[in-house]
Amino acid sequence: MSTPVLEIIDLKKTYKRGFRAKPVYALKGVSFKIEPGVITGFLGANGAGKTTTIKCLLELSLADSGRILYFGKEGLSNEAKSKIGFLPERPYFYDYLTGREFLRFYGKISNRLKSQELEQRVNDLLKRVGLAHAGDRQLRSYSKGMLQRVGIAQALIHRPEFIILDEPQTGLDPDGRFEVREIIRETASEGTAVFFSSHLLPDAEQLCDDLVIYKQGEMIYNGSTQKLLGQAESGFRITTSENGKLHEHDVKTAAELQQKIDALRAQRLEIREVRPLRLSLEEIFIKMGFDAKSPIAAIDTEGARR
Amino acid sequence: MNYLKSICVIGVNTYREVIRDRILYGIVVFALLLIGLSVVLGGLSFAEQAKISADFGFAGIQIGASILAIFVGSTLVAKEIDKQTILTLLARPITRTQFILGKFVGLILVILTVMAGLAAVLAGLLLFLQLPITGLFAVALYGVILEALVLVSCTLMFGVISRPIMTVIFASSIFLLGHWVSSLEGLMKMKSIASEPTFQIGVKVAKIIPNLERFNWRSAPIYNIDVPFQDLAYATVYAIGWMIVFLALTSFIFRRRDFV
Secondary structure, eight states: OOOOSEEEEEEEEEEOOSSSOOOEEEEEEEEEEEOTTOEEEEEEOTTSSHHHHHHHHTTSSOOSEEEEEETTEESOOHHHHTTEEEEOSSOOOOTTSBHHHHHHHHHHHHTOSOHHHHHHHHHHHHHHTTOGGGTTSBGGGOOHHHHHHHHHHHHHTTOOSEEEEESTTTTOOHHHHHHHHHHHHHHHHTTOEEEEEOSOHHHHHHHOSEEEEEETTEEEEEEEHHHHHHHTEEEEEEEEEETTEEEEEEESSHHHHHHHHHHHHHTTOEEEEEEEEEOOHHHHHHHHHHOTTSHHHHIIIIISOO | OHHHHHHHHHHHHHHHHHHTOHHHHHHHHHHHHHHHHHHHHHHTOSSSHHHHHHHHHHHHHHHHHHHIIIIIHHHHHHHHHHTTHHHHHHTSSOOHHHHHHHHHHHHHHHHHHHHHHHHHHHHHHHHHTTOOOOHHHHHHHHHHHHHHHHHHHHHHHHHTTSOHHHHHHHHHHHHHHHHHHHHHHHHHHSTTTSOHHHHHHHHHHHHTSOOGGGGOOTHHHHHTOOOOHHHHHHHHHHHHHHHHHHHHHHHHHHHTOOOO
16 A cells, blocks of 8 residues: 555644634644545635645644644655645736746756756646746736646646645636646646645546545545445436437436346337436535535435545 | 755845836936936035035935835735745745745845946946045945845844835834934933933843944045954944844744744
8 A cells, every 4th residue: 555645634723813812713633645646626615624724734824733744754844845736726926037937946946856857847837738838928927827827837847746736727717727627637647646625516526536525624525536426326317219219217226227228128229328317526515515414415424434 | 055055046036026026126216316416416516526426326325225125125025925925935845944045135136236236337427526436435335235134134024024014114213223323322321311211221222223334334435534344344243143133033933924
């Protein structure tokens, strides 16, 4: 079994603003792991504690208690930092640097690549995020989408083994979202673990191998995306065609599905489609968040919890 | 080695960012106008034109460097926090102390560049007015550099605990007090002005404010007054001492900061 790139154990964080203000429990003892090469989606409503967790992970905000292990070792050492890439939410970068200078700066500060290799990496990444034409323009002339893409490039510049992206698709048009999705997929295919927070659940459903779901500072799910979706499965639907008309046949179990297919073939009906009947991640998420009495919420919060 | 390399990388980046900022050109134009004004004011005197021009010229360089240190220094860290660039930087293999030192080095490099340009203009002007350029010209500039080291480190310290506008107010107060502290000390020594307890408090307050007049050798090239090496050495140690105190405090405060 490989060492997790990140392991969080019982992380707690409280905010207190003002002398007499009541403390706000932002993180109430969360624990989860991220395995190498896996895309993990980090979901939760606004204020659930996602950004706080990310900031605690990077020691930008200091946790009250709990343990954080990177690559099996306690704490965020410089060695660990050199293997991590990070893109914050709504990034704004140095207005007067060109895209190329900006990437070169982050590459140098990461101290992992030699000059020549870094130069090649800058060119490759500019091409990969679709900014080869704008590499010599100052960042203040970049659009929001371009800034997001150059931000992703800075997170990847030093060939990290683990990247953390805080809502990387926020504010992007559908094309931009698609591009970010592809970059995340490509990055993971090279063996890099990706941990990204998002409100775009259809994208998370398509992309993520694993999910971490928060509700009000607590983790309510950590596990495989397919397992979660599978738990919300309620059977299968077979669509057949007869004289140009489509008919749907619903069955409950996999065994019934095989029997039904055999029966339909025996009737010489044309089978057009077989698909599982299940809720989308978005529907599951809404039920988990708002409907504690729903059977799915019960499954997810108890049965699916690791 | 890597420790210094990271500081240099941040320093060069800060330099690049500030040197391209429009606010810098406003400050440079202001300083050039002051030097230009020195010619006009010098023209009012028949006998001492060159000396008056030199006096105003050095004042222009000193004010330009101080404005740069205070106004640009006040936003140096605040801008990184507002724009969240600090988050991506501190997620890299650098410490918060390296970040502060890099910012410091970057702004000092900017001030040195601007001073070099302004000094060249002043030197040309003085040659035109037939005032000889001696080593004392460099000594006067060295004093401005030492003062800039103290001011930038002091502004950075205020910059990590307050908003830019408050930082400008605090750092400007230190600048003014730093130049008046010797005069105030002198005044208070006259018992008729201050009572004994006030005098004692005044003496203690004077010790916690850097005396920026120690770096004032601007009249040396004008009146051809030699500056003893001991004075230069003492002022250098004094400036570096204050700079270390301010940077250590800045780093101490910044290391505990939560970026919520």
